[in-house]
Amino acid sequence: MNLSINYYSAVAIVLFGIGFMDLLMQNNLIKKFIGLNIMDTALYLFLAAEGYITGRIAPILTDGVVDASYYINPVPAGLVLTGIVVSVSVTAFSLALVQRLYKHFGTLNMDEIMRLSREGESE
Amino acid sequence: MKEKKNALQKLKQWIDGEITFFDAEESISRQQKKQQTFCFPKFSRLKKAQTSPAAYRLFCMGVAAIIILALLAVVNELPLFGAAEDPTNNEVVERYIESGIEETGAINFVAGMILDYRAFDTFGESNVLFLAVICVVMLLQKDEKNYNALEEREIQEDELFDKKSGKVLIRCAGKYLSPLVMLYGIYVILNGHLSPGGGFSGGSIVGAGLILYSVAYGHKKMQTFFTMKTFTIINVTCLLVYCACKSYSFFTGANHVGASVPKGIPGMILSSGFILPLNICVGMIVTCTMYGFYSLFTKGEI
Numbered sequence: 001m002n003l004s005i006n007y008y009s010a011v012a013i014v015l016f017g018i019g020f021m022d023l024l025m026q027n028n029l030i031k032k033f034i035g036l037n038i039m040d041t042a043l044y045l046f047l048a049a050e051g052y053i054t055g056r057i058a059p060i061l062t063d064g065v066v067d068a069s070y071y072i073n074p075v076p077a078g079l080v081l082t083g084i085v086v087s088v089s090v091t092a093f094s095l096a097l098v099q100r101l102y103k104h105f106g107t108l109n110m111d112e113i114m115r116l117s118r119e120g121e122s123e
Numbered sequence: 124m125k126e127k128k129n130a131l132q133k134l135k136q137w138i139d140g141e142i143t144f145f146d147a148e149e150s151i152s153r154q155q156k157k158q159q160t161f162c163f164p165k166f167s168r169l170k171k172a173q174t175s176p177a178a179y180r181l182f183c184m185g186v187a188a189i190i191i192l193a194l195l196a197v198v199n200e201l202p203l204f205g206a207a208e209d210p211t212n213n214e215v216v217e218r219y220i221e222s223g224i225e226e227t228g229a230i231n232f233v234a235g236m237i238l239d240y241r242a243f244d245t246f247g248e249s250n251v252l253f254l255a256v257i258c259v260v261m262l263l264q265k266d267e268k269n270y271n272a273l274e275e276r277e278i279q280e281d282e283l284f285d286k287k288s289g290k291v292l293i294r295c296a297g298k299y300l301s302p303l304v305m306l307y308g309i310y311v312i313l314n315g316h317l318s319p320g321g322g323f324s325g326g327s328i329v330g331a332g333l334i335l336y337s338v339a340y341g342h343k344k345m346q347t348f349f350t351m352k353t354f355t356i357i358n359v360t361c362l363l364v365y366c367a368c369k370s371y372s373f374f375t376g377a378n379h380v381g382a383s384v385p386k387g388i389p390g391m392i393l394s395s396g397f398i399l400p401l402n403i404c405v406g407m408i409v410t411c412t413m414y415g416f417y418s419l420f421t422k423g424e425i
Contacts, residue, residue, distance in 0.1 A: 002199050009198045017191035024183040053212065054205030059220065059232040060319065061389070066224060068217040069207070071232065075216060078237045078244070081323060085248040089255030092416050096262040099420070 008049035015042035029098045029108045033091060040087040044080045051076030228386035228395035229316040238321075238398045238405075242369050249365060249405055252412045253358055259416060265423040278422065285341030297339025304332035312406035316395045322402040326409025333414040342422050349414065351425045358411050361404040368397045368404075 003010055015038060022035025051073040059074040098108065105113050202209045219236050229235035237245050284290075308328030315321030337345045372384070387394030418425045 002201065002203060003195065006198050006201055006204045008204055009201060010195060013191060013194040013198055016194070017187050020190060021183060021187045024187070025180060049204060050209070050211055052205055053207050053209070056207075058319070061224065061230040061232070066221055068212075068220045071220055073209075073212050073216050074219055074232045074236055075211070077233045078241060081237060082244060082248055085323065086251060089251050092255050093258050093262075095420070096259045100262055 006049075008052075009046055012042045012046035012049065015039075015045065027110050029101070029110060030095070032110075033094055033098070036094075037087065037091060040083065044083060047076040047080050047083070224389055225386075227398065228389050229398050230389055230395075231316055231318060231321070234316045234321050234398055234402070235395070238316075238401045239396075242372075242401065245401075245405065246365055246369060249362060249408050252408060253362060256358075256412050256415045256419075259419050260425075263419045263423055270423075274423075281422075282341065282343065285343065290339065293339045297336050301332045301336040301339070304335060305329050308332060308406075308410075312402055313392065313399070315402040315406075316398045317390065317392070322405025323409055325402075326406040327413055329406065329410040330413025330417075333410065334417045337414070337418065342418070345418075349425070354411050354415060354425050357407055361407045365401060365404045368401060372397065 019035045019038030019040075019042060022038060023032055026032050026035065053072045056070060056072045059071040059077070101113060102108055105116050107113060107116070219240065220232055223229070223232050223235045227235035227239040229239070305328075308325045308331075310325075311320035311328055312322055312325030315325065333345075333349070384396035386396050389395065393399070415425050
């Protein structure tokens with residue numbers, strides 16, 4: 001079974017599922033975005049686990065060794081960096097939208113917001 | 124066939140100057156009509172869901188379970204964790220590590236990768252951060268529409284609280300800690316090509332120092348040296364400098380062929396060509412972004 005050795009990736013997948021459930025089942029908008037962030041974190045864990053190679057060291061020149069078989073894979077680090085930046089931006093933008101919604105409707109509950117907007121239209 | 128002929132005839136007429144395809148007045152009136160009929164999306168069109176909450180929960184659990192099981196089955200087929208013969212460790216990684224030092228001059232291979240080989244990716248990231256701040260400014264900036272008496276009272280209370288001398292502990296901490304935090308952040312930015320760190324992590328640390336200072340001494344005092352104007356100037360200048368640096372390398376051959384930038388001795392602080400200035404630019408953008416988010420979310424202005 002590869003699953004018992006790939007346990008980092010397996011945990012990342014389970015975390016992804018937890019975030020997805022959070023996104024689907026919560027009514028509170030802020031909790032929804034917490035779920036989105038959990039999904040992001042799962043992705044970073046998955047990428048970092050893919051880049052690791054047993055017995056090698058971080059990709060920073062040590063002892064003057066210039067050999068690809070001495071360092072781990074530096075590419076996932078760059079990809080995770082991109083992911084973190086985009087996640088921060090998206091989270092800030094969506095939380096700003098949520099703040100405006102709260103100011104307008106006075107609630108963070110999705111169902112309440114839909115009900116209030118429906119009532120506002122029918123008047 | 125008929126339509127084609129029609130179009131050909133029309134084209135002939137247009138060449139002769141008999142008819143015009145694009146009628147300016149008509150299009151203007153059409154646009155005005157469009158503007159008049161523009162309305163906000165109506166939620167009433169979406170019918171209210173009739174399903175019970177329990178059924179919805181069961182459905183969600185089923186979907187999530189299917190996704191988790193499918194992905195776990197994929198993970199089961201993936202190469203082993205920590206295996207050196209993983210296909211992701213291909214010739215690209217070899218190139219980045221083995222000729223990274225002479226091509227970029229950076230000891231930190233990740234910094235050499237994200238700020239030299241893949242610098243346009245990082246440029247895009249900086250732009251994404253800048254755009255995010257602009258969007259948050261648009262949404263949360265205090266103006267007539269987005270402001271009421273309650274919030275004004277809250278802000279006034281905050282200012283009164285800032286003036287009082289009750290915050291001894293956090294003031295003491297802010298006074299002695301925030302310079303140290305910012306100094307550490309600057310160290311991380313400047314050593315981005317020599318050690319773990321770089322513009323993004325160092326910028327967040329400096330931003331945290333600024334936030335600590337703002338918490339301790341209040342927003343008014345912060346505005347004596349960091350306003351919307353400073354924010355705009357720093358952000359735009361950094362983006363333009365980044366763009367200019369990378370355009371230089373791009374136009375002189377993407378891999379610094381021809382007119383190359385002096386690399387210096389790897390391991391010295393002044394080395395590795397453009398990576399140090401680019402790290403400083405990215406660090407300043409991230410600093411401004413972090414403080415900008417905090418300030419906009421708490422006070423509604425930078």
